Amino acid sequence: xxxxxxxxxxxxxxxxxxxxxxGARLFELQVSEAAVWSAARGDNLRRxxxxxxxxxTIEDGYGVVLATDESLFVLQLTYRGLRRRHMSASLxxxxxxxxxxxxxxxxxxxxxxxxxxxxxxxxxxxxAAADALLAMPVRWLHRGSGLAKRLRSVLRFYxxxxxxxxxxxxxxxxxxxxxxxxxxxxxxxxxxVGQCLGDLMAQNSLREALHAHLxxxxxxxxxxxxxxxxxxxxxRSTTETGEPRGGLRQWLDAxxxxxxxxxxxxxxxxxxxxxxxxxxxxxRLARSYGGSLSEAANDLVVRLDERFALEKAPFRxxxxxPFDTVVALVVGRSEHYPxxxxxxxxxxxxxxxxxxxxxxxxxxxxxAGAALQRRDDEPRFLIPAPxxxxxxxxxxxxxxxxxxxxxxxxxxxxxxxxxxxxLAARRGFDGLERELDSVxxxxxxxxxxxxxxxxxxxxxVRHVDxxxxxxxxxxxxxxxxxxxxxxxxxxxxxxxEAKASMVLLDVHTGDVRGMxxxxxxxxxxxxxxxxxxxxxxxxxxxxxxxGSVIKPFMAYEGLxxxxxxxxxxxxxxxxxxxxxxxxxxxxxxxxxxxxxxxxSCNTYFAxxxxxxxxxxxxxxxxxxxxxxxxxxxxRPFGLRIERxxxxxxxxxxxxxxxxxxxxxxxxxxxACGYSGLATGRRPFPRLVQGVDDHDIAPRPPTDLGLDAxxxxxxxxxxxxxxxxxxxRKSGLSRWPICVKTGTAEVNYGNANNAWIAGWLxxxxxxxxxxxxxxxxxKGVHGGAAxxxxxxxxxxxxEADPVLAARYPLRGGD
Numbered sequence: 097x098x099x100x101x102x103x104x105x106x107x108x109x110x111x112x113x114x115x116x117x118x119g120a121r122l123f124e125l126q127v128s129e130a131a132v133w134s135a136a137r138g139d140n141l142r143r144x145x146x147x148x149x150x151x152x153t154i155e156d157g158y159g160v161v162l163a164t165d166e167s168l169f170v171l172q173l174t175y176r177g178l179r180r181r182h183m184s185a186s187l188x189x190x191x192x193x194x195x196x197x198x199x200x201x202x203x204x205x206x207x208x209x210x211x212x213x214x215x216x217x218x219x220x221x222x223x224a225a226a227d228a229l230l231a232m233p234v235r236w237l238h239r240g241s242g243l244a245k246r247l248r249s250v251l252r253f254y255x256x257x258x259x260x261x262x263x264x265x266x267x268x269x270x271x272x273x274x275x276x277x278x279x280x281x282x283x284x285x286x287x288x289v290g291q292c293l294g295d296l297m298a299q300n301s302l303r304e305a306l307h308a309h310l311x312x313x314x315x316x317x318x319x320x321x322x323x324x325x326x327x328x329x330x331x332r333s334t335t336e337t338g339e340p341r342g343g344l345r346q347w348l349d350a351x352x353x354x355x356x357x358x359x360x361x362x363x364x365x366x367x368x369x370x371x372x373x374x375x376x377x378x379x380r381l382a383r384s385y386g387g388s389l390s391e392a393a394n395d396l397v398v399r400l401d402e403r404f405a406l407e408k409a410p411f412r413x414x415x416x417x418p419f420d421t422v423v424a425l426v427v428g429r430s431e432h433y434p435x436x437x438x439x440x441x442x443x444x445x446x447x448x449x450x451x452x453x454x455x456x457x458x459x460x461x462x463x464a465g466a467a468l469q470r471r472d473d474e475p476r477f478l479i480p481a482p483x484x485x486x487x488x489x490x491x492x493x494x495x496x497x498x499x500x501x502x503x504x505x506x507x508x509x510x511x512x513x514x515x516x517x518x519l520a521a522r523r524g525f526d527g528l529e530r531e532l533d534s535v536x537x538x539x540x541x542x543x544x545x546x547x548x549x550x551x552x553x554x555x556x557v558r559h560v561d562x563x564x565x566x567x568x569x570x571x572x573x574x575x576x577x578x579x580x581x582x583x584x585x586x587x588x589x590x591x592x593e594a595k596a597s598m599v600l601l602d603v604h605t606g607d608v609r610g611m612x613x614x615x616x617x618x619x620x621x622x623x624x625x626x627x628x629x630x631x632x633x634x635x636x637x638x639x640x641x642x643g644s645v646i647k648p649f650m651a652y653e654g655l656x657x658x659x660x661x662x663x664x665x666x667x668x669x670x671x672x673x674x675x676x677x678x679x680x681x682x683x684x685x686x687x688x689x690x691x692x693x694x695x696s697c698n699t700y701f702a703x704x705x706x707x708x709x710x711x712x713x714x715x716x717x718x719x720x721x722x723x724x725x726x727x728x729x730x731r732p733f734g735l736r737i738e739r740x741x742x743x744x745x746x747x748x749x750x751x752x753x754x755x756x757x758x759x760x761x762x763x764x765x766x767a768c769g770y771s772g773l774a775t776g777r778r779p780f781p782r783l784v785q786g787v788d789d790h791d792i793a794p795r796p797p798t799d800l801g802l803d804a805x806x807x808x809x810x811x812x813x814x815x816x817x818x819x820x821x822x823x824r825k826s827g828l829s830r831w832p833i834c835v836k837t838g839t840a841e842v843n844y845g846n847a848n849n850a851w852i853a854g855w856l857x858x859x860x861x862x863x864x865x866x867x868x869x870x871x872x873x874k875g876v877h878g879g880a881a882x883x884x885x886x887x888x889x890x891x892x893x894e895a896d897p898v899l900a901a902r903y904p905l906r907g908g909d
Contacts, residue, residue: 142557147541148442151522151529152565154459154536156574157609157785158902161447163459163529169423170415170441171324175351176407177435183261183310184317187225188213188352190254193400197247200392204243205236205251215352216345219314226306229258230290237277238284246397259293262305266297273297316432320344323421324414331411344413351411359403363395415441442522448574451581452616456574457629460527526629528783531734532568535787539563568734569786571607575899576600580612583888584867587881588614591872597632598867598885599764603771603855605794606779608735608764609863609903634737636760637849637870641743643756643840643878644696644822645766645851645866646717648773648810650704650754651689653716655806659707660689667699680822693813694821696837698755705754713753714742719800720769721778722761733792734784738762756840763853763866770853773810774834774861776802815858818883823852826883831890831905832858837878847871850881856905863903 150165179185191208198204208225235241237252252274260270267273276296285292294302321344330340330350340350413436417423423438430436444462446455523537524530541562546555580598588594597613613632630637654660664687667678678698692700705713717723722740729739740761748758764781772778777797784792814834817823822837835854842849853866867882893899 141547143545143547145543145545147543147560147562148440148522149538149540149562150442150564151444151462151538152536152567152788154528154532155567155569156448157569157571157607158573158575159569160574162456162570162574163444163446165442166445168416168441168443169419170439171413171417171422171426172410172437172439173351173413174408174410174435174437175355176404177430178348179407179435180257181434182317183226183258183306183313184215184222185348186254186258187222187229187310188215190229190251190258191225193250193254196396197251200390200396201243201247203241205232215317215348216343219311222310222314223307226258226310227303229255230288230303230306232289234287234289234292235284237289238281239278240284244393244397247393250400255289256293259289259297259302259306262299262302262309263297313432317344320422320425320433320436323425324417328414347413355403355406358406359399362402363399410437410439444522450616451578451585454616456577457613457616458527458572458611458631458633460529460531460629461525462522462529463525464522527631528568528570528734531736532784535568536565538565566788568784571609571782571785572611573609573902575896576610576893576903577612579892579896579899580610580889581614583885583892584612584614586888587885588869591869591876591881594872595632595637595870596868596882596885597763597870598865598882598889599633599767600863600865600889601764601767601771601781602779603774603861603864604777604779604797606768606771606781606797607785607794608781608783611764631736632868632870633763634735636738636762639842639849639871640760641757641840641842641849642759642761642766642868643838643849643851644698644701645836645838645853645878646722646756646759646761647693647696647701647754647838648814648836649716649720649722649769650701650708650713651693651813652773652802652806652810653708653712653719654689654704655809656803657708657712659704659712663687664700664703667697690809690813690816693810693836694816696822701755702751705751708750708754710750710753713750717759717761720772721798722759722765722769732781732783735764735781737764737781740765756838763868766851766853767864767866770855770866771861771864772798772800773802773807774855774864776800776807811858814854817854822877823879823883826852826879827887828883828890830887831856834858835883837883839877841874842871846874848874848876850876850878852878852882852886857907860907863905 150167153161153165154163155161179189187208191213194205194207195212198207206228208228209221211221213221213225232255236243237248237255239248241248243251253270256270256274256277260267260273263273267276273293273296277293280296281292290302294300299305324344326343327341328343328347330342330347331354332340332350342350414422417438426433426436427438446459449455450457524533529536539562542558542560544557544559546557580600584594584596584598588596594614598610599608599612600610601608611631611633613628613630615628617628651660666687667680680695680697680699687697687700689700689704691697708716714723717740723742724740726739731737738760740759742753743758743760752758768778768781775797777799779797780795782792782794786792811834814836815832817835817837818826818828818833823829823835826837828835833854833856835852838849838851838853840849840851841847848871850869850872851867853864855861855864865886867886869876869881869885872881890905893903893905
């Protein structure tokens, strides 16, 4: 076979092999991966924008707004637009590029300024940089300059963009100016940029026009900076701490620095083997430009690409911004403020706050895209269903989306809408915002548009308006809660870092009127100060034992069962059975249930517990709703309250449990239990009294069927507590009140839980309350700590005419 025939055969085999490979690839794309690429095509032609939904308003029981959503105007910046279209920003980045270029190659133009340019620098430096650009040898813009293609393209982009800003209309764009330059100069031309491009643009006064345009751009920035002030929160890098603030120019420099640090970090991560597929693609792209790049030049190219990619995201400059000044200045004036835009933002506002200025902590927080564990019976997040998309429109037919592609797109829309909608949603993170999230959360709106291949919107396919969430009216009185917070803070100041909680409710309806706890802030293990959000009114604290506040329920059970009959050992102040101590003032007196309650005698109730046994002690608490199994437990609507239960510790004997050890009972449940003891009917706590225009009626109280004589005995004994008993130093004897104190030793006897609970007025009960100071110093008792805090609240109620009218503390007795 001749050499020519051999070459022809090899060429034929190569062409046939290439055809087979091409056919196999086409088959893979058109058949095997048809679904993937069809869905991708449909997604590229469509864009979906979520429209934010306002959450419902939360009001207290007297119409005071506690939390509401408001739409705000925020000023945003897409840095890419500023860098490419604002002359001062283009000069700044051209100067930086030339400095970086000088560090990686010996052949490069000189920088535009002696020191690096900055947005916050004097205007004279920017004007000097413009002169330096015009004086730059124009040969550096030519393809024969010796620079790598990618590096030369960046230099040409900045130079032609800056000069074209003053073009009189001869060239429609900077790229057309570059094409005209290449067509006019086959070989590298002599002279400067100003001379060459001035002649090309027929611009006789290029320098004057350039300086005038630069001055106008700087004046526009100054005008916007004056409106924004000098208190903008500056963007921070990951290594900076604190909250630096400054004006618009400082903000731009800070953002520029942050983007520069992040771009370098991405390049470094790729160098350490942590890069992704995109970074590898950028490296291959960089090597493809200009043939052989040095390692340093290659890193510069990749760093530029990473930086340009980071600039595409919008950054929040300030918000809220006033409509009649900032918004009116920026909107519709993109030629003066390139990259700047005004967006709409929805945020949660709290018109009424705690005395400290923070929102009421039981309200909770709202976060965008909060990932939460939802209960099975709780409604899922609501988004508009992809309805009305059964048939493609005429425009969709024109862009050749066939029926199969249409169905694939619809299926993927439903799945992606769930994921992206969850990220766009604003959800309750904790507190009432989370518990009532299904009520407060509105329905997101959606705007879907069809775009052509150029990315231009051609048709609005679907527009669904957002629906506002439902408003909620609580039973809580913000004014009373403020009084409780101040009283707890004043009393807690005596014990240093005090933890305390207090709750007050209506004995007949169970309406929670006040709920408060301290501290307002706490420090985590890393030393960071955080809001203390654990609602200790509805959740018991660590080592939560209620102590002697459960003795009235044990006394009633003893009266009903007859366990109080017979002889009881007299209290001597020594340890009963060598285990349980008693420090009451009722020593050497004839044992009786009334005196034991008044003076809180541990010796008497330890013996009573032994007589009642475990079943009787549990029955005493269950009767008043202070012990519940998981099967019969029901939470109030909108309130995450802990189920009252026993602490499973074998060391707690029956006599310990009879005096309040070994139980986990939240203050709110104790207040309900005392309401039942006061009226004979135990209410169910209610926190939400209405949603929109619908009232939520209180649940009928549970009739306890109390024996009138036995209940009267308990009430009479509790009425003596603030006068001669364990609360005699609390100051509560000024009001007609029935109370019981409790002091439970915790932390191995080194601290106390100081409790008090009761109701008032004594003979015509209206309000029940419970207060506890957790882990106060040893020697501080319930009457001294919690009793005085309750007295402070009552003093504030009577000193405030509004509260005095809402909460009559003395009437009826």
